[in-house]
Amino acid sequence: MINTILYSIVVGLIIISIICIFRAYAGPTVLDRVVAMNVITTNVVMIILIFAYIDRSLYYIDVAFVFVLGAFIGTLCILKLLREGHII
Amino acid sequence: MSVLILEYIAIVFLFGGFFFLLVGVVGLLRLPDVYTRMHAMGKCDTLGAGLILVALMLLIWDVTNITKLVLILSMIATINPIITHLIAKTAYNRGTPMAEGSYLINDYVASQRRRRRARVEEIKKGDENDK
Numbered sequence: 001m002i003n004t005i006l007y008s009i010v011v012g013l014i015i016i017s018i019i020c021i022f023r024a025y026a027g028p029t030v031l032d033r034v035v036a037m038n039v040i041t042t043n044v045v046m047i048i049l050i051f052a053y054i055d056r057s058l059y060y061i062d063v064a065f066v067f068v069l070g071a072f073i074g075t076l077c078i079l080k081l082l083r084e085g086h087i088i
Numbered sequence: 089m090s091v092l093i094l095e096y097i098a099i100v101f102l103f104g105g106f107f108f109l110l111v112g113v114v115g116l117l118r119l120p121d122v123y124t125r126m127h128a129m130g131k132c133d134t135l136g137a138g139l140i141l142v143a144l145m146l147l148i149w150d151v152t153n154i155t156k157l158v159l160i161l162s163m164i165a166t167i168n169p170i171i172t173h174l175i176a177k178t179a180y181n182r183g184t185p186m187a188e189g190s191y192l193i194n195d196y197v198a199s200q201r202r203r204r205r206a207r208v209e210e211i212k213k214g215d216e217n218d219k
Contacts, residue, residue, distance in 0.1 A: 001095075006102070009103075012110070014105055016109055022117070029184055030176060031179045031182075034176060035129050039116060039133055040131050042136075043163070045137070045164075045176055046105075053144055053147055060155050067162055068160060069163070072167045075171050082178050083177075083178050083182075
């Protein structure tokens with residue numbers, strides 16, 4: 001029972017991510033795209049964690065942790081580039 | 089028996105988290121402006137991710153992995169507001185237009201610009217007086 005519900009929630013998260021991809025494609029400014037990519041990052045982290053529980057391969061939790069940190073640094077670099085015109 | 093109770097509580101948390109993620113995305117799709125879209129995203133996303141993480145903690149129920157999940161939860165709960173704040177600051181500094189009908193009560197950057205302009209004019213006047 002719990003596996004079925006987890007799979008259905010994964011499918012729902014994938015549908016949500018596809019809607020966010022539409023916003024990232026159609027957003028009028030750059031910052032709309034940044035916001036949409038942030039939402040997609042959170043959804044991907046949730047999908048990784050749910051699959052880590054479904055497969056009982058709990059080492060994927062570390063993968064999700066590294067993914068969160070990498071996405072944070074990436075978004076930070078994009079925002080610094082937009083504000084100052086250079087990263088370093 | 090206790091495992092079944094934990095699973096039921098976890099199912100409630102899972103659907104709550106999915107509901108909040110869905111509400112955030114609906115706001116991202118429907119709202120008219122960068123700032124309002126960010127307002128929908130920043131809160132609903134953090135809360136939805138937190139609820140799903142609590143549900144996974146109840147399902148996994150193991151000390152080491154619960155510690156890792158608490159770490160991920162604290163990282164998301166600090167990173168998401170930081171990113172939202174920076175996006176808002178960047179949009180404001182770039183002069184991204186707001187939706188029609190909205191206004192600012194206390195415009196900090198405009199007041200700073202006004203003060204700087206007044207100071208420049210004072211310096212120019214001082215130069216003319218010296219001449």
